[in-house]
Amino acid sequence: MSAALQFIGHSTISFILELGKMGGFLLYSFYTIVRRPCSPLYILKQIKFIGAKSMFVIFLTAAFTGMVLGLQGYYTLAKFGSEGMLGTAVALSLIRELGPVLSALMVTGRAGSAITAEIGIMRITEQIDAMETMALDPFKYLITPKLIAAMLVLPLLCAIFNVVGIYGGWLVGVKLLGVNPGAYFFEMEKSVVFRDVYSGFVKSFSFGVIIAWICCYKGYFAGHGAEGVAHATTESVVMTSVLILVWDYFLTSVLLQ
Amino acid sequence: MIQMRNVYKSFGSHSVLEDLSLDIPAGEITAVIGPSGEGKSVLLKHIIGLLKPDKGSIIVEGESILNLRRSKLNRIREKFGMLFQNAALFDSMNVFENIAFPLQEKTIFSKVEIEDRVKSALKHVGLKDINGKYPDELSGGMKKRVGLARALILNPKIILFDEPTTGLDPIIKRAIHQLIKDTHARFGFTAVIVSHEIPEIFNIAQNVAMLYKGKILQIGKAAEMLNSNHPVVNQFITGSLDGPIQLV
Numbered sequence: 115m116s117a118a119l120q121f122i123g124h125s126t127i128s129f130i131l132e133l134g135k136m137g138g139f140l141l142y143s144f145y146t147i148v149r150r151p152c153s154p155l156y157i158l159k160q161i162k163f164i165g166a167k168s169m170f171v172i173f174l175t176a177a178f179t180g181m182v183l184g185l186q187g188y189y190t191l192a193k194f195g196s197e198g199m200l201g202t203a204v205a206l207s208l209i210r211e212l213g214p215v216l217s218a219l220m221v222t223g224r225a226g227s228a229i230t231a232e233i234g235i236m237r238i239t240e241q242i243d244a245m246e247t248m249a250l251d252p253f254k255y256l257i258t259p260k261l262i263a264a265m266l267v268l269p270l271l272c273a274i275f276n277v278v279g280i281y282g283g284w285l286v287g288v289k290l291l292g293v294n295p296g297a298y299f300f301e302m303e304k305s306v307v308f309r310d311v312y313s314g315f316v317k318s319f320s321f322g323v324i325i326a327w328i329c330c331y332k333g334y335f336a337g338h339g340a341e342g343v344a345h346a347t348t349e350s351v352v353m354t355s356v357l358i359l360v361w362d363y364f365l366t367s368v369l370l371q
Numbered sequence: 372m373i374q375m376r377n378v379y380k381s382f383g384s385h386s387v388l389e390d391l392s393l394d395i396p397a398g399e400i401t402a403v404i405g406p407s408g409e410g411k412s413v414l415l416k417h418i419i420g421l422l423k424p425d426k427g428s429i430i431v432e433g434e435s436i437l438n439l440r441r442s443k444l445n446r447i448r449e450k451f452g453m454l455f456q457n458a459a460l461f462d463s464m465n466v467f468e469n470i471a472f473p474l475q476e477k478t479i480f481s482k483v484e485i486e487d488r489v490k491s492a493l494k495h496v497g498l499k500d501i502n503g504k505y506p507d508e509l510s511g512g513m514k515k516r517v518g519l520a521r522a523l524i525l526n527p528k529i530i531l532f533d534e535p536t537t538g539l540d541p542i543i544k545r546a547i548h549q550l551i552k553d554t555h556a557r558f559g560f561t562a563v564i565v566s567h568e569i570p571e572i573f574n575i576a577q578n579v580a581m582l583y584k585g586k587i588l589q590i591g592k593a594a595e596m597l598n599s600n601h602p603v604v605n606q607f608i609t610g611s612l613d614g615p616i617q618l619v
Binding site: 244249251 | 416419420421441445446448449451452453455456457459460461462472473476477525531
């Protein structure tokens with residue numbers, strides 16, 4: 115009994131300490147953005163890596179997500195004779211929910227894991243220590259460029275996801291299943307309001323923070339050797355993905371009010 | 372002058388430094404010797420503030436380096452250069468970028484001046500025409516020399532060498548030792564060298580300290596230490612299997 119209590123107490127304290135450390139990491143990252151701005155070149159490099167190089171996977175995922183939404187939406191709406199609302203269904207699903215969430219999950223898988231591995235390898239090969247011995251702040255060179263880039267790039271990737279997804283739905287709904295093209299876009303235009311687009315962008319922006327935060331944190335405190343980096347990479351992808359979905363729920367409940 | 376007083380450091384239940392006290396005189400080379408796994412690298416990392424002791428004090432040129440804000444600690448770190456055991460070169464940068472990085476970030480030199488300084492630093496460590504090479508294209512000896520060039524590029528007052536010649540062939544080893552000696556004669560920095568190279572290290576260092584079981588067992592001038600009567604020091608220097616140091 116006492117061993118069980120000891121275990122619960124120890125785990126709880128460790129969990130709280132870890133949360134505090136993570137919170138401190140994020141706060142210090144923002145502090146570094148303000149107090150020790152990094153060169154725009156570092157940010158551009160990260161925009162290329164996190165954003166431009168994720169375009170293909172975003173394009174592919176968006177197209178098929180839109181297509182499957184078109185297919186599912188058509189057969190569901192057909193039951194009520196409302197096929198004309200297909201454009202609205204596809205657009206709202208994408209803009210409010212699927213665009214921000216799926217683009218963030220794709221970026222986590224493609225760039226987030228690489229960020230953790232890169233920083234983790236720098237940690238275990240003492241490159242981060244070397245930077246510190248030169249009196250240089252590793253946050254300025256390794257963390258904040260990634261954080262800024264992720265915050266800028268995620269909303270843009272989400273916008274691309276939405277547009278490609280809407281045309282994916284159009285391809286299936288209009289071209290394959292015969293929905294009226296005018297109705298597809300007219301109903302969409304009528305139903306989608308700025309608040310929907312805005313809430314999607316707010317989500318994407320915050321997902322960008324989550325991706326850079328967790329993936330950099332896990333790499334920065336990676337354990338020893340190749341196994342430590344592998345473990346950190348797996349943990350960062352799982353934790354980021356879960357956090358994106360949890361945060362999405364809370365944000366949706368706030369933004370829908 | 373660097374002073375470490377009653378320093379304790381543990382990792383979990385494993386105690387590495389136990390009541391360690393050490394004075395490193397300014398302008399001289401001090402070698403720290405001792406069996407593997409005794410915490411020599413940990414000691415170096417304490418001196419530069421990469422690790423914090425559980426207890427004790429560390430004073431660099433009259434200033435305690437403990438409990439400082441990052442900006443203040445960085446001001447002290449500007450006095451240091453460090454050559455890591457595996458050189459710790461930035462693997463996404465080529466040789467030129469590795470050496471130029473501290474200059475670009477810490478000085479206001481023009482591009483041409485930086486190029487000149489990098490070229491001269493590489494020449495000084497006996498390397499040329501490798502500017503565009505990446506660390507994974509270099510041999511162990513070349514990596515150490517690039518690391519040395521990077522450590523020296525800002526003319527630091529104190530340089531820490533973590534096993535600068537481990538794993539190198541005898542010729543490269545001698546070349547690096549000579550390089551450290553010559554550079555020291557030229558710039559007069561304070562140096563701390565962690566090394567297993569016995570007896571060569573006695574020709575380079577003015578002072579030698581023996582680290583054993585978390586403490587500095589003995590410290591003295593190189594010649595005195597070479598002729599030490601202390602059974603542990605003597606066994607370590609002669610490499611004898613019989614004596615107080617047990618392998619297991």
